[in-house]
Amino acid sequence: MAGRSRVxxxxxxxxxxxxxxxxxxxRAEARxxxxxxxxxxxxxxxxxxxxxxxxxxxxxxxxxxxxxxxxRPGKQWFGxxxxxxxxxxxxxxxxxxxxxxxxxxxxxxxxGSPGNPMGAAALTLSGGQYAIHxxxxxxxxxxxxxxxxIRMYNQDVVDLYQRVEVGATVTMMR
Numbered sequence: 001m002a003g004r005s006r007v008x009x010x011x012x013x014x015x016x017x018x019x020x021x022x023x024x025x026x027r028a029e030a031r032x033x034x035x036x037x038x039x040x041x042x043x044x045x046x047x048x049x050x051x052x053x054x055x056x057x058x059x060x061x062x063x064x065x066x067x068x069x070x071x072r073p074g075k076q077w078f079g080x081x082x083x084x085x086x087x088x089x090x091x092x093x094x095x096x097x098x099x100x101x102x103x104x105x106x107x108x109x110x111x112g113s114p115g116n117p118m119g120a121a122a123l124t125l126s127g128g129q130y131a132i133h134x135x136x137x138x139x140x141x142x143x144x145x146x147x148x149x150i151r152m153y154n155q156d157v158v159d160l161y162q163r164v165e166v167g168a169t170v171t172m173m174r
Contacts, residue, residue, distance in 0.1 A: 036063035
């Protein structure tokens with residue numbers, strides 16, 4: 001992602017607790033504690049593209065499961081990477097591929113703007129192209145909607161943001 005420092009530079013000056021409270025949608029909480037019998041380190045993130053679910057591994061045989069949107073066919077990636085940054089209400093610059101497909105997009109959308117697709121928070125992934133982030137389109141959660149990023153409900157990305165550390169492993173599986 002070109003201009004990465006610009007992309008993630010838009011940090012808002014509000015606390016995450018206040019942000020999480022402000023992002024409620026009136027729906028029942030989507031995240032839930034579930035059994036997770038697979039080998040994965042505590043604090044790691046596992047995303048199942050086919051399920052459109054993200055799991056934060058607790059290490060005691062359980063995980064917190066969140067519904068997510070994942071990449072559209074042809075825009076998906078699979079493998080293992082790590083979280084390399086955490087940002088609250090980041091600004092966003094569309095990557096070249098997104099800009100090519102949507103030339104009317106501005107070069108930069110301010111953090112907190114209703115048109116900003118990053119939502120309440122973002123966890124950037126090593127390599128600079130993808131992130132786990134909130135969304136201003138909650139109806140996209142549970143679908144194949146993105147260019148490879150992992151979208152979450154804003155209140156869920158705020159919850160994950162508070163629980164996960166920079167350096168945590170993220171595995172995207174089919």
